[in-house]
Amino acid sequence: MLPRAEIAHWLFAAGFLFFALVLLAEAIVGPDVFRRRPWRAHLWPSLLLFGGLWLWVIAIFSTFSTLHLLAHAVWAQAATAAGAVQLAVVRGRLVSSYWSLVIAAGLVVSGASFLIHEQNGWLFARSAFLHHTIGWTMVIAAIFPVGAAFRPRRSVWAYGFAAAWIAVSVMLFSDRDVAPIFGHLSELAGGVPVP
């Protein structure tokens, strides 16, 4: 019944990559040009909002530990909240640039959940290393929406936000249930003992 974790990771990696490329395109051409066609403006907030729905699907497959169940539930709610708020900003229901702080909060909460739910150390295996790295990437990436809240005209925040999601998607694509990291795999995870 339980799909392999890496299959879910790769599916989300593909989604995040598309999401990141949309963000990058908007950063390169600028919001004015990008949003000439209204549907484009709705694209990445909608991806985030409906990504939250998919995360509920993953959550109900994550009952093998309480911590995993709670972490996926947190991600689902963070994605839904961030997507809905950004969509409301795009449609003009919310006007203040400070609403991007919701995205920052979502990133911090999601990153913290990544760090807390990974029960192994950094070099235990590749998946553990990547969970730690993704967690810290998300926490640090929160600086970009915070910057956008206080200095909305500077494009560096948009580039940084897009780059962070590209990094997350690459890390998720590299994630496998049992695989070495830097040539090392813990014996406890099935690695060969060093003679």
Added chain:
Amino acid sequence: MRRALLAALLVALVVPGVAAAHATLLRATPAEQGRVEVAPTEIRLAFDQSVTAPPDAIVVLAADGRRLSGTVSQSARGTVIQTPVDGLVRREAYTVRWREVSADGHVGTGVFTFGVGVDPPPPTEAVGASGMTWRDDVARWALFASLALLVGVVGIRLLVLPRTVDPRVERRVHLLGVLGAVAAVNAGIVGFVIRSANALQVSGVDLLYADLSPFAESTRFGTAFLVTTLGFGACLTILAVAWVLDRPGLRWPAFLLALALVWSYPLSGHQATEPNASLVGQVADWVHLVTAMLWVGGVLTLAVVVWPLAPDLRRTAFLRFSRIAIGLVAALVVAGTVVAIERLPAVSDLWETSYGQILLAKIALVLLALAWGGIHHTFVRPRLERGERTPGVGRSLLGESAVAMAVLLAAAVLVNGAPPPVESDAGEAAPTRTAPG
């Protein structure tokens, strides 16, 4: 200071933590919640990583609490632990409680049952599992209160209030609906974890690393939890889209989905698990729940949405809700009576059993709420119809809402309680179930 923070951040990122493992149970022999025809002589648990087995790593218990397992041993790689078992007989079910210490020091725990020649009971009925506690009651109450927002407030907006209302009313209904969906999904998760913890007999950090999958996959309440978690997540998304697009009509699919999801509670509670369970009882339970949510939601809508935000809407909203409230209360009482008759075989059970006594307390609270509503109907409604001022009604509605919340608390305690034994089809008194599986 800034440089010090940056340096600390870099150190945290660069320095790897100690490589330590946390194990997950891959498979058990006999299988979790499995049925075998020949009594096993050994119980084996295979993990995805090496574990350390404490002396009580695997404990196998008969239904009467006798311990049947011996000394635990491990495979060479440490990923498999096993124990010999002796004295297992056919047509009996057994409980396996396991603990392992992962390399990261966390204690992983789990419990499951298996049957020899019989279907095993759900893990919630494992030997040593405790019954419901006040925590279960609080979680259930939170669930009912959140459903009053999701089903009640959203439903009353759709069914009672005019199509076009003040934008502030619309915003608050959006807020309460979304709040209800968020609360429903989280109360469901908390309730599921607490219920599992009762059977696992763990708490604190150990609970965070406990295996909940037998409860999710092999119990009725686990199935209900999975369905409602996904469903209320979908309700949340739909309500968020309705708010973003400013399309109140989009609340309809969320409302209808929530109504359907409420059906999972009769299907996972006493109405489905007791020996005399019937479809009529389940339908009555669903009607009872839905009408109660709409009634409580209606009072809440008047108290916290219409009265403080839209004086122009008070008369219309109150009169319209008054009209449907009579039908709601009638359906509520009839459905509740059907459920009570099914759960309480003798009238004396009402005062002789704790379940009956809680039901009496709930009925008393319902009567208080009905009387309060009756006063509104008798004295406030005519004044509103004549267009007269009605000072103090807002506060009175808040009071009625508080009583309604107390009714929901009593309902939560009742749902988690153990009804008196009922006659099974074979004519024997079936044992009381404290925790419908």
